[in-house]
Amino acid sequence: MAPKAYAAGLQLAGVSVRDAMAAVARSLEASGIDGAVRDARLLVLEALGIAATDLLRDPERRLSVDEAARLAAFARRRGAHEPVSRIVGTRGFYGRTFKITPATLDPRPCTETVVEAALEIADREGWRETPIRILDVGTGTGALLLTLLAELPKATGVGTDISEAALAVARENASMLGVAGRATFLTRRTLDGIEGTFHLLVSNPPYIPTREIAALDLEVREYDPFTALDGGADGLDIYRALAHGLQSAVPEGWAVFEVGAGQAKAVAQMLRSAAGAAAPPEIKIWKDLGHHERCVAVRTHC
Structure with missing residues (x-):
């Protein structure tokens, strides 16, 4: 049958x-x-x-x-x-429960690597009890931003997304997690139109090359929003856009990006080139639990 x-x-x-x-x-x-x-x-x-x-x-x-x-x-x-x-209609992420809808990416365990990296950086920089500002580009459910706000009680943050429906979900999750008073959400795709500066930027951007989306597992290609997957011809379109304006948004701090399989070195080089500093910026790469290079971080400085 x-x-x-x-x-x-x-x-x-x-x-x-x-x-x-x-x-x-x-x-x-x-x-x-x-x-x-x-x-x-x-x-x-x-x-x-x-x-x-x-x-x-x-x-x-x-x-x-x-x-x-x-x-x-x-x-x-x-x-x-x-x-x-x-x-x-929910997904567990870093010990908390997040509402998800067809408008949002389904947060996955590998993305928790970004949280681990950001918290390691926070410890290094002494940010645990400091009123830092966090920017989450492509926030979706708000999983990254809201988790970090819950873990860093003095922090405030801004989450951006191109989907108004996704932002509505993020706002609801912020309320459920008790951090709505420290979170603001804006409709943006890149760093254009973002006011002020931040100590920490995090992002899980679309990074699947367009031609590869059709070959993804059915559970991903049929149920995750296409715009949350499609990273352009080589999967790196959003990284290029973010690297271009990174120094203005995060003049002195860290930016932490989730990356796809085999993309870490290319993203790291992109961030080095965009820094435009006499001395090369500090770059760190984290692996997820599957031992894949999942997260690239760059330290920005004036």
């Missing part, structure tokens, strides 16, 4: 939680979903509005008609390779 037909045929009303979870896991496995058992568990929790402990406490509880319909709908969506995070 075809995976979608199997998922569409799930009959879960009156079924125990244990058996419903097993049936969803089988349907996801038939659809070629890796981690089907894990995903089935997450979808059951969301569809029934219960905690993980409830699964252990009462696995024989029977699903109502409404719960069964909701879970079957979730299973159909996951069977079509829609990410669980998009089905439930």
Whole structure:
């Protein structure tokens, strides 16, 4: 039986939680979903509005008609390779929960490398208890900016994005995390029109070469916004634009960029060339947990 037909045929009303979870896991496995058992568990929790402990406490509880319909709908969506995070509408990032929508990129664990790098820099510069200003270019959900504001209690920040819908999500996340009073959001693509100067710039810009987007995993190419992926012919368009105005926006501080596979050296060279200083600027590169060069940082100075 075809995976979608199997998922569409799930009959879960009156079924125990244990058996419903097993049936969803089988349907996801038939659809070629890796981690089907894990995903089935997450979808059951969301569809029934219960905690993980409830699964252990009462696995024989029977699903109502409404719960069964909701879970079957979730299973159909996951069977079509829609990410669980998009089905439930949230993503965990650096120990916090962020709302996501079709207007935003889905923050991924590798992007936490940018946070780690920025906090390492903050410790080095003595910024933990300092009222620094942070700029997040391409903020999306606000994951980078809002995480840093939560970790750096004296900091304030500006998040920019070309999508008004994404900025609305970022504002909502700022409120949920209790940092809305220290965050401002603007509709911008690059550094043009950004007023004032900053101590720290962070960015996870679009960096996939246009021709490679069609070959990305289905869960990325079909569900992440195209504009949040498309980095131009070589994937480096936004880095060029940001490097050009970096010295004005961050006259003395650090800029930290997420980069794609194999892009770290090219981005580092771009930042060196744009610095225009007699002495080459300090450049640091961080690897993610998969040992890929994921983050490039440059120290700017007058």
